[in-house]
Amino acid sequence: MDNFINIDDFGAVGNGLHDDSEAIYSAIQSLVTQKGGILYIPAKTYAIGKEVVIDFPGIYIRGASPYFSVIKVLENFDGSSAITFKPNTYQLSKGTGIDHGLTVNCNNQEVHGITGVRMYDQVCMQNVEVKNVHKDYSGFNFTQNSEGYSKIGQTLLLENCYGERYGGEANAPMFYFDRYQEVNLVGCKAFPSQANSETLQGDGFYLKDCRGFTFTGCSVAFAENAFIVEAATKNVSGITISGQTNEAINTYALKSFAANKYKVESITVLPIRSEAREMKEKLPDGTTVVKGGGSFLLQRTIKALVYSVDANITLEDSSSQNTIFSTNIDKVSNKTNGNTIFGLANSEKTGLTIIDALAINEYSSVPTIYLTDKAAQNRSRIEQQNNNLRFGFRYSDGVTKSYVNKFAIMKEDLDMATNLQITFPDLENGKTYSRRVEIGAADSAGIGYRALKILN
Numbered sequence: 124m125d126n127f128i129n130i131d132d133f134g135a136v137g138n139g140l141h142d143d144s145e146a147i148y149s150a151i152q153s154l155v156t157q158k159g160g161i162l163y164i165p166a167k168t169y170a171i172g173k174e175v176v177i178d179f180p181g182i183y184i185r186g187a188s189p190y191f192s193v194i195k196v197l198e199n200f201d202g203s204s205a206i207t208f209k210p211n212t213y214q215l216s217k218g219t220g221i222d223h224g225l226t227v228n229c230n231n232q233e234v235h236g237i238t239g240v241r242m243y244d245q246v247c248m249q250n251v252e253v254k255n256v257h258k259d260y261s262g263f264n265f266t267q268n269s270e271g272y273s274k275i276g277q278t279l280l281l282e283n284c285y286g287e288r289y290g291g292e293a294n295a296p297m298f299y300f301d302r303y304q305e306v307n308l309v310g311c312k313a314f315p316s317q318a319n320s321e322t323l324q325g326d327g328f329y330l331k332d333c334r335g336f337t338f339t340g341c342s343v344a345f346a347e348n349a350f351i352v353e354a355a356t357k358n359v360s361g362i363t364i365s366g367q368t369n370e371a372i373n374t375y376a377l378k379s380f381a382a383n384k385y386k387v388e389s390i391t392v393l394p395i396r397s398e399a400r401e402m403k404e405k406l407p408d409g410t411t412v413v414k415g416g417g418s419f420l421l422q423r424t425i426k427a428l429v430y431s432v433d434a435n436i437t438l439e440d441s442s443s444q445n446t447i448f449s450t451n452i453d454k455v456s457n458k459t460n461g462n463t464i465f466g467l468a469n470s471e472k473t474g475l476t477i478i479d480a481l482a483i484n485e486y487s488s489v490p491t492i493y494l495t496d497k498a499a500q501n502r503s504r505i506e507q508q509n510n511n512l513r514f515g516f517r518y519s520d521g522v523t524k525s526y527v528n529k530f531a532i533m534k535e536d537l538d539m540a541t542n543l544q545i546t547f548p549d550l551e552n553g554k555t556y557s558r559r560v561e562i563g564a565a566d567s568a569g570i571g572y573r574a575l576k577i578l579n
Contacts, residue, residue: 126160128153130169137167139195144171155179159218164225166191174202178211181218189224189250196230204264205229209240216242224250231255231289235264239276247280255289261299262286279306287314293325296351304334308341315346321403323373323414326351335361342368349417352390354381360388370398372417376434381423390427421445431455438462527555545577
């Protein structure tokens with residue numbers, strides 16, 4: 124196959140010491156003359172002293188083995204990334220990527236692992252591992268070659284891609300995207316700090332001015348934050364996170380924010396599987412510090428759907444029209460600012476609650492709605508029992524609390540009820556009576572009016 128180029132055929136040695144940059148460059152140029160094809164990396168370690176650049180559409184890197192086909196960065200490296208996909212004569216980097224797997228060993232040099240510049244359509248990276256990433260660089264770095272609202276990349280698929288830091292310190296995210304849309308990440312994993320590190324720094328996935336991202340079955344571990352979503356120069360929308368696993372996150376599972384005139388819109392976060400990790404650090408009282416899946420912070424964010432479950436979530440004043448599902452309403456901050464908060468049932472409180480102001484079937488097995496004021500001092504309920512619709516208020520004698528029905532609609536058909544019941548106190552006798560209100564015949568209280576009768 125003329126369009127299947129083995130880099131060994133162009134003089135690559137693959138012993139992990141010899142600089143194979145020129146051989147790889149020659150192999151790429153052969154594919155350029157053939158209008159694209161496969162750049163084949165055998166199962167050996169190929170050291171490079173300068174950047175591998177693919178600037179022609181239709182060229183894919185294919186490793187013989189995800190684990191044993193290795194590109195290793197040498198010291199005194201010339202370039203900003205081990206491998207770069209970017210446009211040249213063509214305006215877009217189309218139909219490029221890595222399939223069948225590859226390992227990029229950044230060797231703690233000051234380089235990104237893989238950089239994609241304005242990658243656009245038919246782009247796929249599968250089973251790619253980037254390891255030993257320098258603290259100031261990213262394992263996967265997707266950017267644009269110029270500024271501007273219309274400069275975007277789109278339609279990328281990343282499957283089972285993995286990035287890990289050289290040590291604990293981190294000043295850069297492991298996966299970085301700037302102005303990309305229509306991107307799917309499946310089973311990708313980020314270690315912004317080295318696995319099992321006591322230093323939790325860096326972000327797992329950082330999206331700047333991005334739209335239409337879906338994360339499915341991904342994970343972040345040993346990080347400052349798992350996800351950062353930023354709207355810097357335009358509105359951001361359509362970010363979906365499902366089947367996510369977070370472990371040892373120091374601060375946020377998700378932080379979203381925007382510049383003053385922009386918004387982050389329509390983020391969906393389904394329940395995150397959180398793994399707690401005991402750290403060596405101790406609190407002043409001697410207890411062990413435990414880091415789990417992180418909390419949530421939504422700034423200038425609207426129309427989000429977030430299952431925060433038992434994690435803390437803060438809604439800034441500029442965030443509204445969001446729907447939050449939490450097992451503990453007390454862990455939702457600033458909840459009444461135009462947002463809908465659902466309290467999921469837990470072992471202490473059954474049924475469904477909405478910011479503790481409205482509860483359905485909280486204490487009763489019959490259809491019941493409970494209403495509570497902001498201070499939780501006054502409560503009332505509406506319940507349907509048999510064929511009666513009852514309205515009651517909660518009273519307390521200082522020891523016990525109970526509901527007293529003050530009003531009821533009775534009889535078989537609630538829509539056509541002919542009887543009402545009210546409860547009223549007899550102050551002289553110190554008793555409370557429930558009496559049926561009898562509705563008189565037509566015109567019994569004058570033409571056009573019915574009389575109501577209540578027994579003393």
